[in-house]
Amino acid sequence: MPSSLRVSTVTFMTSLAFERTPLADAELVRLYSQMTQVRHLDTSAIAWQRQGIVPGYAPMRGQEAAQVGAVAALDMSRDFLFPTYREMGAALAAGVDMGEYMATHKATWNGGMYDARATRVTPIQTVIGGSALHAVGWGHGQRLDALAADADAPLDLPVALVFLGDGATSQGDVHEAMNFAGVFETPTVFFVQNNGWAISVPTERQVSGGSVAARGAGYGIAAVRVDGNDIEEVVQATRAAVAHARSGAGPVVVEAMTYRRGPHSTSDDPGRYRSLEEERNDGGPDPLDVARERLLSRGAFSTADVADVQSAAEALEERVRADVQAQGPRPGAEMFEYVYQEMPVSLREQAAAWREESDHV
Template identity: 65%
Template sequence: MTAVRHLDQAAISWQRQGIVPAYAPELGQEAAQVGSALAVDPRRDFVFPTYRELGVALACGVDMVEYMSTHKATWHGGLWNAAEAHVAPIQAVVAGSVLHAVGWAHGQTLEAHGEFPEGGYSVAITYLGDGASSQGDVHEAMNFAAVFKAPVVFFVQNNGWAISVPTERQVAGGSVAARGAGYGIPALQVDGNDAAAVLTATRRAVAHARAGHGPAIVEAMTYRRGPHATSDDPGRYRSLEDERADGGADPLVRLRERILADAADRPAVEATLDAADAAAAAEAEQVREGVLALGPRPGAEMFDLVFQEPTDELLRQKAAWREESEHE
């Protein structure tokens, strides 16, 4: 969580410095992201993120330079190998990741050919916000997953805002978890600023799906402490006083206090935490250097990676592009 905080804040600075053109901060959501990511088995389960899951990607072992390549506009979705990392590419379409996750999870049941696999199903976990939950894709995904008992966990980060619209103005009833009953999906609502509580709740949801009981919903109640994106000005729709009043306990401060309260040797543990903080700052600087070193990708890739077998029209466009841009 400390590494996520440092990298997240550094990425905002990189955007202001012109190193990356855009970034979606996650300040305040570190416990929700890291706690949930640590509940899945990266060797068999599959993670389907949105554009704000830097903490999830880091916790799952994704190379952060390859992750930030999307924010630098070097590569759409990230340069890491999604098949090896079991973390899908960054999804910029709001609620788009839920459809992909349900499709992958349903595929696990189809491959089992009606027989429950030894060790249970591999599980998909998909991330969405309270704003995304109002998209029709989420209804379709939850309904389909429930009907076919797809082993998928819908992890909702309810951070209080759908860009500039507060939850109460766009989620009827104020809770996404409450919708689960309409689909016959069990749902848990948890304090999203408590890393241990998020980890426990997500483990329960993953175990439910792995056991063949179908999908589950976890709604982590947290708060987006910064802007929706670096292009957003939250001062236009909320005040600093509102942020302080509604933000709740800082998840990092909360976890640090809990660790120190339980420590048998407080000075030693405090020194370990301070060392982790220093290491996180150094790691963020290494990522910055890696991002600066990222060069442009070959332009031909925008034609080569569209279809498995390119169409005649696509080949014609590629040839025209080369003639115009490369003088070939």
């Protein structure tokens, strides 16, 4: 054995502990109301696509507790969200204007028309796994800034929470992001919604070993697997993950086990790879039913309250639909203007040629 070969002992943090305690009734009521709004908007968005109001949409039915619960664990005055194209629920919970969010699905704006700096939610990401790199880079910057300000002070860092699907964790970008985050102890929470399907491929054929959380050990970072249909468990686990990352202890993988109760997108036919019976049997408890029955059993909610929450969700949907329908096409010239900070000569020439050949001067 070469003398230069060093053998070191590495401690793999494979499980993050958290308290499984009930949320306060008022908080659970608020989160249930948000989940109801998300469910109604999600169902409506599918109908909008069928009606020709939007050209495409990625449904998220069944993932309401995972998304709303994850956002509830953050401090949106300092933390940052990095979504994919299926995080309408997270965006709503973070306070993003839903009309501006749906501009991407309306195809009038790429990434959403909302102000990412003001909302602290980055533009909608359609590159599978790409947002993981952005989240780690942003988090690394926060840590460097804190150390530069006072290297001896206890760390209290802003946290980047990035949403991923189980299928996305097979992408090379996610491996690079997790490895970098582990090495440099970035304040990043990798929130993986394991919804059972990587488009048309079940998790067991997409994720070796069947567990995304188990991969955390390979990067020396903490990980936890939770019931993604139980919003109280999601909130408590994500709060523990955020606290861990905020303290400078490094990144965390949270794997929320849930189920995609519909197609991958409005152009997908899930009947080609699973049956309705399989969907019913494998879906597990509906996250809205879990939260509602819990509130009713505690006496914190009545059937009249349930009806009021539903009415509020319907009113929100009407406002958002009106906003979406009112959105007109964007000026075609914008396809050239928002590519580079300083437009190169080649693109300037393309823009000039387009203006000459187009009626849209």
